[in-house]
Amino acid sequence: MIRFSLNGTPAEIAPDAMLLTHLREALGATDTKVGCEIGRCGACTILHNGAPMNACLLMGWQVEGAEITTIAGIASVPAGEVLVRAMEIENGFQCGYCAPGVMMSLVGLLSRDAAPSDDMIEEALEGNICRCTGYHSILRGAKLARDMLKETTE
Numbered sequence: 001m002i003r004f005s006l007n008g009t010p011a012e013i014a015p016d017a018m019l020l021t022h023l024r025e026a027l028g029a030t031d032t033k034v035g036c037e038i039g040r041c042g043a044c045t046i047l048h049n050g051a052p053m054n055a056c057l058l059m060g061w062q063v064e065g066a067e068i069t070t071i072a073g074i075a076s077v078p079a080g081e082v083l084v085r086a087m088e089i090e091n092g093f094q095c096g097y098c099a100p101g102v103m104m105s106l107v108g109l110l111s112r113d114a115a116p117s118d119d120m121i122e123e124a125l126e127g128n129i130c131r132c133t134g135y136h137s138i139l140r141g142a143k144l145a146r147d148m149l150k151e152t153t154e
């Protein structure tokens with residue numbers, strides 16, 4: 001078995017198991033959502049050692065010793081709490097289906113660059129598909145989080 005950490009808790013996975021399926025079905029971590037399962041929709045985005053990745057494209061052998069963070073662990077990530085607050089203010093949680101993946105893509109960006117440009121924010125969301133109302137409130141929330149983070153570092 002391969003050992004990794006899930007939101008700070010030790011976990012195991014078979015080398016040939018898909019991380020997304022294992023999270024949801026073996027570990028009960030249903031906060032990470034299933035969409036296309038072929039790396040196109042971003043619903044399953046998690047952080048792998050701080051970098052946003054699609055859990056449907058990761059096999060067990062690829063997470064050996066890794067810190068995997070899902071939306072349930074977002075408060076432990078730098079910028080995580082600020083991003084959640086900003087999304088609440090801007091109503092960025094449009095649906096529970098794609099929001100977890102959107103949040104993990106954004107928190108990955110804000111953790112490595114607390115002052116990304118508008119273009120960088122849009123690029124960070126290129127792999128996250130919203131099929132409903134569009135990205136307006138999501139983008140407003142992301143930009144507010146960036147502005148709030150800037151204030152704390154000035």
Ligand code: FES
Nearest residue numbers: 035036037042056
């Ligand atoms: S379920 Fe992984 S990208 Fe769509």
Ligand code: FES
Nearest residue numbers: 094095130131132
């Ligand atoms: S916010 Fe989930 S489909 Fe648009």
